[in-house]
Amino acid sequence: MDVRTIVVTGASDGIGLEAASQLAAQGHRLVLVGRSPGKVAAAAARLVAESPTTQVGSFVCDFSVLDDVRRLADDLLAICPRIDVLVSNAGTAYPSRTLVEGGLEATFVVNHLAGFLLTELLLDRIIATGDARIVITSSVGHAHATMNFDDLHFERGYQTHRAYCRSKLANVLYTRHLARRLEGTGVTVNAVHPGAVATSIYDGSPPLVKPIMNLAKRLVMISPARGGAALTRLATNDDVAGLSGQYFTKDRVKEPARLARDRHVEQRLLQVSRQAVALPPVPDERGC
């Protein structure tokens, strides 16, 4: 088996941590990215204890700060001569409307713009690695989203669910855009809904909803390990090699929602995303 260098964001907890653990157990080199220094260190220690021969590196980065993401990209480019897999998984849901630098809504920034920026900054290295993969954790929630470009950052009508679903729609739109851009490079990119997974992401639920979520976590939701397995499969399994631009629900390809397939929405999202993170337009934006 080839030993691959795999970068996992949101690797300090939940689905990302379990995927990282599974990938380390396969013998790959893992680079963990998380927000909290203590949690990232604990995650790295866990992987080393479970898989003593695996190389594990770790970085701390707050995805709500785009300059932090730029610094992370520089650091990764400095230490990773190759990036075989990027698992873009960090995500959250802000209970109330929170703005970050530039007046951007924080859920959109953490769940879409930060991962988008990181991917774009690492893309040349990923392409140069060859036969590489990008896995983007989206959600079935993307199907409930609206994409109002006149009020992208919810000056009106912020609700956690609405903001979360919009960010997850952005994940699928970006996946499809990137897949077209990457055609012929040998790099694939796919989005995945890992299932309803019992993780800390539900900890910020409103007090009235929390008992229901806790019950659902115990009775209905799948374990973080099972959720992580959906990412692990897309990261390394042979049976999905060559598949690109797809939206998976757990381990099945599914057609994403209508809005996620709308090329005009996709194009507009790409323009506003590049502007928001101060990236120049892609050379072939006319065709993608």
Ligand SMILES: NC(=O)c1ccc[n+]([C@@H]2O[C@H](COP(=O)([O-])OP(=O)(O)OC[C@H]3O[C@@H](n4cnc5c(N)ncnc54)[C@H](OP(=O)(O)O)[C@@H]3O)[C@@H](O)[C@H]2O)c1
């Ligand atoms: N759980 C589900 O049912 C479900 C369903 C569909 C999709 N998803 C998606 O799965 C992904 C992982 O979520 P999860 O359920 O595993 O939740 P989780 O247990 O809360 O893990 C989220 C991960 O993202 C990191 N993160 C959160 N905010 C961050 C920030 N500002 N900067 C950097 N990292 C940050 C967290 O770091 P800390 O440890 O420091 O918080 C953690 O490592 C998300 O993209 C989520 O949207 C989850």
